[in-house]
Amino acid sequence: MTGALVMSPADIRRAVTRIAHEIVEHNRGTEGLVLVGMRTRGVPLAERIARAIEEFEGEPVPTGSLDIGLYRDDLTERGPSVNIQPSELPDITGKRVVLVDDVLYTGRTVRAALDALADYGRPDAIELAVLVDRGHRELPIRADYVGKNIPTSQSDDVQVRLHEVDEEEYVRVAAGAGDALRRSRTGAAR
């Protein structure tokens, strides 16, 4: 556990709740809404948002998980990691899909996710919700819902931990080590 704390568990909880409200407000209810979490940490975030929406709207929102391992355009640069899992998606054709991820960085993961979604159906609309937007986009992609904007340098390492995956919960930013980590790991912090 290194790096400066930028979100505590309470901060994360408040951000998730706010995003849940914003999604419902912007879509005028839950009709046709589908939340799709991007593996790994987007999945528990999507489930948390769905639970929050169900609490205050009384309507369950279908959720799914999307693995974009087979859609990335940077495979050969990413080293030998091979962690892929089957995607599990409800019917998305004609639905309003909100993609959920932990960190928005270059936008390449989101681009890959848009390609993947297109192979499962034709949603009416796709929106994007992220817990952290750290900047440094390389593609014309922006988030519709953001938990927290964190200015970073490209060498910073943004560490998101969620208790469903990591058994601890925080967002931290460690200076400097990011690039090396990015090269050596699956695809976290993208």
Place this chain on the structure above:
Amino acid sequence: MTTDTRPADQTQTLEAPAAADEGWRRRHLLDLDDFTVDELEQVMAATDTMKEVLSREVPRVPALRGTTVVTLFYENSTRTRTSFELAGKVLGADVINIAASGSSVAKGESLVDTVKTLQAVGADVLVMRHSRSGAPYLAARHANCSVINAGDGLHAHPTQALLDLYTMRSALGDVRGRKVVIVGDILHSRVARSNMWALTALGAEVVVCAPPTLLPAGLGTNTDLPPVRVETDLDRAVEGADVVMALRMQLERMHGGFVPGAREYSRRYQVNAERLARAKPGALVMHPGPMNEGVEISHEVAHGLQSRVEEQVTNGVAVRMAVLWLVTRTGARGGIRAASSRGAL
């Protein structure tokens, strides 16, 4: 024909096996004899994902876009070559099929030349079947691209064993402690050999059953060979089995003096309903194909409720997708791209 099926090349380690949690490091898939449990699990996990892709209305993903897969088959094959081709296409690769029949290319020198030529025109993955044990090892030592063994002589057929394993696990969960009986021409079977390595690595109880003339010397006692039990009586072997796998009885073996004849062989070694009744209720029946119905397996068992033969073929595509995907994670490339990444361009 030699019965020493461990090619000399194999003693040279081509690459270190992957340590746990370090991702995939194998550029080639040549045999399963040095696979770690972790590596087998990685293939199984990737296969799950590939099954999901195959279940889609339009089964196609761009994972291997820009990658060229060449199948180089020096021996006939329908299902293996077709399923590799399909696997490559589903992943978005360009697939080129080359059937190299005839004996002049079967010699070491020209095999290396062929491999180098295919690599120079841009092959990233070479899927190879050859009648000589160890031929893919020779290719791998001279290739910058990935080499996948699609069956070499009497030695190994790793993707068949991986799809067999996947099929067993789909039905049984874990294979640990499960009794798997492999019956047939063990001596000449690369399928049996690769299956023995994979299954014993994962803790299955493997029993091989064959007439004494069709058993490799030392199997069951030699500790360099996989730890299996040898049984020459099929009725005894199948007792309480979870899986009964029959191997193809090749007709040329009948004439080679290994068995007295097809009728004698099937009387003692055919997997039929009566023998299957001695296995566990619902035991899986498997066969790598193509089947000689009425010889090593009876018609009713081959097409019965317990048969997983068709599922094996279906899983073959997913397993080969997983293997193609995994070996290309290591960044091995052919053609101009290999040259430019070495700084030659």
